[in-house]
Amino acid sequence: MENKPTIMITNDDGIQGPGLQSLVQVLVSTNRYQVFVCAPETEKSAFSHSITWQNPLQAKQVEIAGATAFTVPGTPADCASLGISKALFPKVPDLVISGINKGSNCGYHILYSGTVAGAREAFFEGVPAISISYDWIGGKSTVKDFKLSAEACLPIINAILADVRNRKYPQKCFLNIDLPTDVLNHKGYKLTKQGKSIIKIRWKKITSEAQIGKILSTMTMETDHLANIDTNAEEVSQESQNSLLFMREIAGIEVGEKDTDYYSLREGYITVSPLSALSNAETDSEAYFKDWLPSVTKCFSSPAF
Numbered sequence: 001m002e003n004k005p006t007i008m009i010t011n012d013d014g015i016q017g018p019g020l021q022s023l024v025q026v027l028v029s030t031n032r033y034q035v036f037v038c039a040p041e042t043e044k045s046a047f048s049h050s051i052t053w054q055n056p057l058q059a060k061q062v063e064i065a066g067a068t069a070f071t072v073p074g075t076p077a078d079c080a081s082l083g084i085s086k087a088l089f090p091k092v093p094d095l096v097i098s099g100i101n102k103g104s105n106c107g108y109h110i111l112y113s114g115t116v117a118g119a120r121e122a123f124f125e126g127v128p129a130i131s132i133s134y135d136w137i138g139g140k141s142t143v144k145d146f147k148l149s150a151e152a153c154l155p156i157i158n159a160i161l162a163d164v165r166n167r168k169y170p171q172k173c174f175l176n177i178d179l180p181t182d183v184l185n186h187k188g189y190k191l192t193k194q195g196k197s198i199i200k201i202r203w204k205k206i207t208s209e210a211q212i213g214k215i216l217s218t219m220t221m222e223t224d225h226l227a228n229i230d231t232n233a234e235e236v237s238q239e240s241q242n243s244l245l246f247m248r249e250i251a252g253i254e255v256g257e258k259d260t261d262y263y264s265l266r267e268g269y270i271t272v273s274p275l276s277a278l279s280n281a282e283t284d285s286e287a288y289f290k291d292w293l294p295s296v297t298k299c300f301s302s303p304a305f
Contacts, residue, residue, distance in 0.1 A: 006094050134149045178273075
């Protein structure tokens with residue numbers, strides 16, 4: 001057991017998330033890894049890289065067959081940080097995997113993603129890490145697709161651990177992997193880069209709970225999320241006339257350039273995108289500000305201002 005590579009798993013869908021559960025099951029079934037789990041006790045989707053700073057976190061051990069698992073009332077970044085600290089587990093893992101997320105994480109949405117943040121936090125501490133997301137679509141996807149996704153990632157996981165053991169794995173990036181909806185018939189693995197795809201969001205003023213149900217029905221999400229919406233509800237109560245209720249709704253999707261993560265994912269590929277923690281401006285913007293900053297500071301530091 002001690003000679004096996006150690007993998008620590010976290011996510012943002014919560015400890016009961018089907019993606020995490022399927023990933024653990026697949027990894028344990030290979031009998032090749034020692035598996036640790038430290039995951040949020042509830043869903044923390046779109047928490048990005050937020051952390052708990054001033055309050056203590058209580059880790060509770062839970063039963064997941066074949067793994068040593070804890071749940072924490074914190075964010076994915078909290079869980080990754082605690083899981084690699086040697087305060088919770090007896091060793092620093094050889095690899096951190098965050099996922100498998102229920103929904104893709106490509107383009108600009110990487111910045112919102114708690115799943116990607118779990119891998120990024122490990123990267124901050126010099127631990128090899130990958131984030132994994134499955135492009136779940138309600139009405140098409142099933143829970144079995146998470147198991148298929150985990151199995152499809154095994155070659156990459158095995159290769160990373162082999163390179164880590166041989167001290168060849170690069171330390172200046174982590175990997176973000178997205179699997180297509182029809183993962184069983186994927187077109188292969190494709191090295192991509194983060195694109196500029198984004199779901200365009202607009203805000204809508206809400207006056208009744210029926211409107212909430214209509215908005216949710218247009219979004220790509222699980223149908224059972226709509227089960228608690230009462231479409232015959234009375235008008236939404238407001239504390240005063242000055243209290244207004246707004247909700248996000250999808251206005252469209254910008255795909256972005258070819259050969260980027262989201263475009264290739266839609267083409268049916270398993271996309272593998274190396275990421276860094278830094279968000280550098282594009283070259284033309286850097287060139288602009290190289291001349292702009294000296295002129296501005298000189299102008300506004302003159303006595304006339």
